[in-house]
Amino acid sequence: MTAPKSLVRPLAERVAALPALAPPTMENPPLPPRVIAAAEDALARGETHYTDRPGIPEFRAWVAARLLDRWGVTVDPSEVTITCGSTEARYVAMTLLAAPGSAVLCPGDSARIEGALQLLGARVVDSIQDDVTLLYITPAVYRETLLELLKQAEETDWWIVWDLSFAALDDFHPAQNEALAKRVVTINSLSGRMAGWRLGWMAGSEAALRLRAGKQAITICTTAVSQWAGLELARSGDA
């Protein structure tokens, strides 16, 4: 028998629109020895099983504390889900908060969400349209534009995904507006330091439990040893 090249039937139509495969681009500097030590300790004490579906409680508590300390945003740790990098967080949030056929408003670089939306059958737009259901924004968006869109969001029922991954941070967060907070999902990752460990998170909003279930349906939980290593990095202030 020879190794098969092609399936006997056509692939799903959704595949054709997806981006071509890219080589890995994230090289990380060496991690502090204490992070590796924390990972080894975790393995030594048997942290090799499924974690809680949304992630280890310690890491979720750190995320909640980080949101409060850095931006004054209150999120309960039960509303935090640890994900396989920010990629999984974006995919889950996009596909559960936007509807097939709807529009996702993205005023900046949309490269990170286009694939997920193609799988969903939704589309990216860069200006307000009637069928927008979700606003995807990052701190890189020009502030005046951002505030204008958030004002618009107050008058609609848009979900808001605030993606902090790969962004320069400042003191602004859309969930500081209490009228918006219940519809704001914050996404971030440790990929700047730990790309190969696949560690990200999504936090907050009335949809938090639904998002948690969405993540579980794909990967059950995030790699246990990555979570323990990431926790050590996060607690040390290097994240």
Place this chain on the structure above:
Amino acid sequence: MIDNPNIPQAVRAVAADGTQLRYALMEMAREMEDIITLGRGDPDLPTPPHIIEAANRAMRDGLTGATHVKGMPSLRQAIAEHMRAVNGLALEADNVMVTTGGQEGLFLAVQAVINPGDEILVPDPRYSSYDDAIKRAGGRMVMVPTERDDAFNLEAEAVEAAITPATKALLIVTPSNPTAGIVTEDRLRAIAEVAIRHNLIVIVDEIYGKIVYPPWRHFSIGALPGMAERVITLDAFSKAYAMTGWRCGYVAAPADVIDAMARIKQVTTGPVATVSQWAGLAALTGPQDCVGEYLDIYIQRRAVLLAGLDRMGFAYGEPRGGLFVWADSSSTGIHAAELSYLLLKEGRVLIFPGTAFGEQWRDYVRITMLEPIETLSAAVERMLPVLERYRI
């Protein structure tokens, strides 16, 4: 539908969703003390030391940067060689990718081949965590019955009877979760003929393939003539090597399917954690004694659990593989969801109701053997008086 007011609203609210029902029970159990958990399919045994050491070595050496989304070349090559040798599949590294556990493998496979409106045949009862993947793809599940008297083996005639012009794929899980049945080689040969005759894709989940109880043996349908171009085989390190928390699995398929799955994975979860891939490489290329040792442990546990079920008056199809017993609880006269709740609340034993694996399985429960023998025995002793108290 569960309308018994004695069952907490948190359980009743999610009763129609098998996955959520299981998680609701697990969350209840987590808040209770002194619970014996025979619910989740998470081996209690440790990841073998040589695998841990390989992961530690990779971390110390800084070999933890992100890999290609298909996985490390060395691991993909090792998987191809392993599946050629063990499963008889015709594979090169291009036919393999690494996934974030077996569940993601199924998700990616379904997204890669199922269009909205396509039908996918699924043996009943089913592992309901797969429902979401099929629903996301817009596919429609069509159930194929399996029977206790047949040890929940899958019949080619039943498969063929369920085929319609919209059928695109057949899902096989062997050994089965939840039934612990296997699809035997003779049945797989007959099913392969049906698949070829009707031009079906076969997605086969073999995650429990290394946990098969003698004299039964695992057989891969992808090894049969004419099947390589239509079979997508899913596997993972999670069960056989006790590595659930590492989230590392793999898929073997025609190269164009692997490319499609990788393009989907690139925009949904990204590559598998690199440290887990090093651990997986050690699992496949290191000593395999652990697999046999763990199987021996499960064989002993199975005997204890089955003896306990006999005492409880529960019938079952012969568990031929995997980590569960799928037991008929109809002798109690109690709906399986209510029974599971009572056993948790009053017996402090967590098991899953059959309704978590298909709504009509109200007379079945799934019990894992993922605790030491003494604990399994204690669980039986805890359950017996509860059954006596409530048996109708």
